[in-house]
Amino acid sequence: MRFSLARFRAVLVKEFIQMRRDRITFAMMIGVPIMQLLLFGYAINSDPRHLPTLVEMADDGPASRAILMGMQTSGYFEVEGIVTSAEEGDRALRDGTASFVVVIPPDFERDVVRGHSPQILLAADASDPAAAGGAVAAISGIVTTAISETLSGALTYAASSPPPFSVVVHRQFNPEGQTSTNIVPGLLAIILSMTMVMITAVAIVRETERGTMETLISTPVRPGEVMLGKIFPYVFVGYVQTGVFLAAARILFDVPFLGSPLAFFVGFNLYIIVNLALGFLISTIARSQMQAMQISFFTLLPTILLSGFMFPFAGMPGWAQAIGSAIPATHFLRLVRKVMLKGAEMADIATDLWRIGIIMAVIVLIALRRYRQTLD
Amino acid sequence: MSEHAISVRGLTKSFSGRRVVDNLEMVVPKGSIYGFLGPNGSGKTTTIRMMCGLLTPDAGEGDCLGFDILQQSGQIKENIGYMTQKFSLYEDLTIRENLDFVARMYKMTNRKARVDKALEDLGLADRAKQLAGTLSGGWKQRLALAACMIHEPEVLLLDEPTAGVDPKARRDFWDEIRRLAGKGVTVLVSTHYMDEAVQCDYIAYIAYGKKLIDGLAREIPSMVGLSTWLVEGPELGALEAALRKDPGVGQVARFGTVLHVSGIDTAALEKVAERETAKKTHDWTRKEAGLEEAFIYLMAHSQDNFGSGGQA
Numbered sequence: 001m002r003f004s005l006a007r008f009r010a011v012l013v014k015e016f017i018q019m020r021r022d023r024i025t026f027a028m029m030i031g032v033p034i035m036q037l038l039l040f041g042y043a044i045n046s047d048p049r050h051l052p053t054l055v056e057m058a059d060d061g062p063a064s065r066a067i068l069m070g071m072q073t074s075g076y077f078e079v080e081g082i083v084t085s086a087e088e089g090d091r092a093l094r095d096g097t098a099s100f101v102v103v104i105p106p107d108f109e110r111d112v113v114r115g116h117s118p119q120i121l122l123a124a125d126a127s128d129p130a131a132a133g134g135a136v137a138a139i140s141g142i143v144t145t146a147i148s149e150t151l152s153g154a155l156t157y158a159a160s161s162p163p164p165f166s167v168v169v170h171r172q173f174n175p176e177g178q179t180s181t182n183i184v185p186g187l188l189a190i191i192l193s194m195t196m197v198m199i200t201a202v203a204i205v206r207e208t209e210r211g212t213m214e215t216l217i218s219t220p221v222r223p224g225e226v227m228l229g230k231i232f233p234y235v236f237v238g239y240v241q242t243g244v245f246l247a248a249a250r251i252l253f254d255v256p257f258l259g260s261p262l263a264f265f266v267g268f269n270l271y272i273i274v275n276l277a278l279g280f281l282i283s284t285i286a287r288s289q290m291q292a293m294q295i296s297f298f299t300l301l302p303t304i305l306l307s308g309f310m311f312p313f314a315g316m317p318g319w320a321q322a323i324g325s326a327i328p329a330t331h332f333l334r335l336v337r338k339v340m341l342k343g344a345e346m347a348d349i350a351t352d353l354w355r356i357g358i359i360m361a362v363i364v365l366i367a368l369r370r371y372r373q374t375l376d
Numbered sequence: 377m378s379e380h381a382i383s384v385r386g387l388t389k390s391f392s393g394r395r396v397v398d399n400l401e402m403v404v405p406k407g408s409i410y411g412f413l414g415p416n417g418s419g420k421t422t423t424i425r426m427m428c429g430l431l432t433p434d435a436g437e438g439d440c441l442g443f444d445i446l447q448q449s450g451q452i453k454e455n456i457g458y459m460t461q462k463f464s465l466y467e468d469l470t471i472r473e474n475l476d477f478v479a480r481m482y483k484m485t486n487r488k489a490r491v492d493k494a495l496e497d498l499g500l501a502d503r504a505k506q507l508a509g510t511l512s513g514g515w516k517q518r519l520a521l522a523a524c525m526i527h528e529p530e531v532l533l534l535d536e537p538t539a540g541v542d543p544k545a546r547r548d549f550w551d552e553i554r555r556l557a558g559k560g561v562t563v564l565v566s567t568h569y570m571d572e573a574v575q576c577d578y579i580a581y582i583a584y585g586k587k588l589i590d591g592l593a594r595e596i597p598s599m600v601g602l603s604t605w606l607v608e609g610p611e612l613g614a615l616e617a618a619l620r621k622d623p624g625v626g627q628v629a630r631f632g633t634v635l636h637v638s639g640i641d642t643a644a645l646e647k648v649a650e651r652e653t654a655k656k657t658h659d660w661t662r663k664e665a666g667l668e669e670a671f672i673y674l675m676a677h678s679q680d681n682f683g684s685g686g687q688a
């Protein structure tokens with residue numbers, strides 16, 4: 001009574017046939033990732049530009065004007081007017097006519113030259129923190145450039161010392177400076193998790209729900225043969241999804257792929273398997289396809305919110321980080337970003353790999369303990 | 377080697393605190409056709425599932441083909457064919473794909489030929505590419521039957537195999553069963569049809585999870601000990617109602633244009649017969665009690681014993 005390749009193949013063939021016949025599900029498996037990519041990549045722009053900006057200029061020397069020019073050309077700010085008092089600026093922020101108010105203090109230029117380190121205040125509408133993030137991150141650089149260009153002669157002595165001014169920003173939420181370059185690799189973690197978990201969970205519960213489980217387990221088939229035979233076709237689906245994803249990332253979003261393909265390959269295989277195992281575990285708990293679906297969605301929420309996909313991991317409170325660390329997507333997300341954006345090699349992702357490995361071991365263990373070869 | 381194919385003792389199973397199978401003992405001799413009868417919800421399906429390792433009994437032991445039902449369900453599954461009561465092949469696979477899948481599960485060597493032959497025997501060769509889900513109810517049943525026999529198992533466990541099957545196909549099916557039994561295959565078959573019950577060599581009857589009687593099919597009626605009278609004549613309805621109230625009569629069952637009046641107390645029933653015959657309105661003839669009367673009697677009797685609390 002040991003593992004039989006023939007029976008494993010039989011289950012595999014059956015699953016492929018069923019998958020092929022279930023056209024809508026199949027289409028969704030390919031369609032969902034593309035849809036998500038397009039939505040997250042294009043429509044949901046967390047790095048908006050041309051945000052309405054008001055300026056309170058108590059100094060209108062060349063440096064101050066250069067700063068305004070710099071802000072305008074950066075694309076983040078659309079300078080729309082001048083305010084003359086702090087109250088006026090506050091009102092504009094409150095009623096939404098402006099997203100930013102920049103306050104350049106009196107004698108700014110003179111103080112810079114004298115090394116008094118004057119402060120520029122950037123008041124930002126923080127109600128949509130993510131929206132302001134990019135602009136806030138950019139302001140310091142803009143000011144530095146503007147000053148060094150206009151006051152280069154006067155400032156040479158201070159070139160290597162701390163900047164001769166400071167920009168005070170009302171503390172903003174800034175999710176790692178999200179751009180589509182950053183969000184797209186993260187999406188792979190979410191897409192794979194979402195489809196892999198749900199598909200496997202449903203595929204197994206479907207047998208129970210339709211009653212075919214009874215015939216299946218009345219044959220000599222072993223649990224391992226069923227599990228592998230059912231999981232493999234979806235590994236294939238995971239490959240297709242990843243392929244589609246990589247192509248789209250490259251063609252549509254110009255996301256670079258800097259690191260080692262091998263590291264990526266190892267990582268995403270491990271990640272696919274851990275998600276399939278999770279789906280299998282869910283299928284041992286759920287009694288119906290509907291339940292399997294619901295539990296899958298239930299696991300999807302923390303995956304999106306606590307993995308570092310939506311919000312930067314480091315900014316989360318301790319308890320949220322603890323939960324996040326138990327989620328495979330958290331580690332895969334880091335892995336993909338490292339490999340695609342930072343050019344990581346195998347050695348750089350070792351930590352992420354073994355963390356996913358531990359999560360997988362735990363899930364597989366529980367799933368195998370829960371899998372019943374009987375109808376009880 | 378043992379002379380029995382299946383033997384179980386003390387088999388017990390509860391679902392959420394309700395005993396569905398209760399201390400059941402059953403011995404199925406090799407090469408016999410063993411009928412498994414009982415009202416709806418009496419525990420037939422549950423018993424069969426325990427025999428082939430699909431359910432774990434709460435208590436009890438037994439063996440099937442010499443393999444322990446608790447420890448060796450793997451070996452049991454390789455050597456039996458189980459046809460489920462509810463159609464449980466894949467509706468989204470074709471007829472051929474279903475048969476092929478089952479054949480692969482048993483690692484059959486000449487798979488293609490076997491599947492072809494099964495299709496031929498079924499008379500479905502020209503519809504092999506039809507999805508199983510689109511078959512009519514009776515044809516699904518026949519497909520399931522073919523599927524569970526494809527690996528030529530030594531023991532067949534058939535759970536109401538002919539439910540919804542037309543009379544001609546039913547006859548063919550029983551011819552096939554008898555042919556297989558002749559070759560030494562053991563067949564345990566649950567059924568609600570009396571005309572099928574009489575074709576069995578042995579019969580066990582259970583109600584509310586308890587076995588009420590088992591033995592050779594032809595001996596069952598005498599084991600129950602019923603005497604039966606056949607009553608013919610006009611206005612049977614009124615007579616039936618009157619007889620039901622008579623303390624000397626155990627049960628009255630109508631079969632078309634005749635009444636079968638039975639009772640366990642032969643003398644009391646004879647008195648009733650004499651009295652009624654004297655009225656000269658109906659013909660009363662003594663007849664040997666049949667299986668059907670026996671089972672109807674057992675049913676009524678078991679209800680007395682267990683009350684309606686055991687009803688599913």
Ligand SMILES: Nc1ncnc2c1ncn2[C@@H]1O[C@H](COP(=O)(O)OP(=O)(O)OP(=O)(O)O)[C@@H](O)[C@H]1O
Pocket residue numbers: 391392396414415416417418419420421422423461688
């Ligand atoms: N998985 C289960 N969970 C809970 N109760 C169950 C389960 N399976 C069966 N039962 C109950 O056990 C009892 C016996 O069911 P079983 O299917 O064995 O009856 P049966 O004799 O096959 O009936 P039928 O002639 O209608 O097929 C029923 O009351 C049923 O409700």
Ligand SMILES: [Mg+2]
Pocket residue numbers: 420421422461535
């Ligand atoms: Mg049943």
